[in-house]
Amino acid sequence: MREWTILGAGALGCTLAALLREQGEQVALLLSERHRGHLHPTFEFIALNERRRLVATRPRFAHQAADIQCLVVMTKAYQVLEALAGLAALPPQSPIVLLHNGLGVAEQVARRFPANPLLVGVTSHGAMKEGEWVVRHTGRGETWLGPANTAARAHAGLAWPLARALGHAEWSEDIRRLQHRKLSINAVINPLTACHHIRNGQLHEPRFAEVLAQLSEEVHQVLARLGEEESLEQFRRRLNAVIELTATNYSSMHQDLAHGRKTEIEQITGYLLSHAGTLPMPVCRQLYNEVKRLGG
Secondary structure, eight states, rough: EEEEEEEESHHHHHHHHHHHTTTTTTEEEEGGGGGGGGOEEEEEEEEETOEEEEEEEEEEEEEGGGSSSSSOOSOOOHHHHHHHHTTTTTTTTTTEEOOOSSSSSSSHHHHHTTSSSSEEEEOOEEEEEEEEEEEEEEEEOEEEEESSSSSGGGGGGGHHHHHHSSSOOOETTTTHHHHHHHHHHHHHHHHHHHHTTTOGGGGGGGGGHHHHHHHHHHHHHHHHHHTTOHHHHHHHHHHHHHHHHTTOOOHHHHHHHTTTOOSTTTTTHHHHHHHTTTTTOOHHHHHHHHHHHOOO
């Protein structure tokens, strides 16, 4: 049986580990050296139905890279390259699956690991940490995988065990379109909620109507420039649906700023600004600068 090695023992990484283990899959967590001295043998997982259980996984470290059969990277986007730096011994036939927010990282990973099958994906599952080794699954969603290089197409079957564990996972040859669609939502909700210190649902308050309209138009213009065919009206309907669905949630960027952590602003808004060409993008640029000023 294949062993899944998850790099990124955050809320989503541990949630994936727990859901895979529940289906009988073998799972290892690739940990940093700082965990070696105080490694907890298990973590507590709180399911959507509030059921609590302890999840046991195999601990792995970078020097064991040669034993990795399938690597799922679930770190923050800006951490991916550094996290992979110590895995030079990763077997060239082992697939690498990137599941993170933002865009622009896969191209750099492909240059560093040119022989490995490289898959990219998007997921809308929600999770949060309630303690050092206590993780809560907060929302179920869709998960999509697709190829970032030719070799990845031989590994479309990885979606099947993920579908059993997550409730939904599918393969898409048009994964870039799905990445663009997730990026467009993140580029509106994340920086706005982070800069204004609010929950997602508060974006529907009248005071945000004007900035929400302008920001969504700017984001849509860049996505159209990148070849996306979704109309502005369709994008706004999708955006509003996500805001309503996650109304009580704090965005990941809000939480990063609130806890003094670096954000993924470069891979989200920064990516859009780098592909805007001559489009002015005043609201996007203002939010980008404000998140940077706040330490993100």
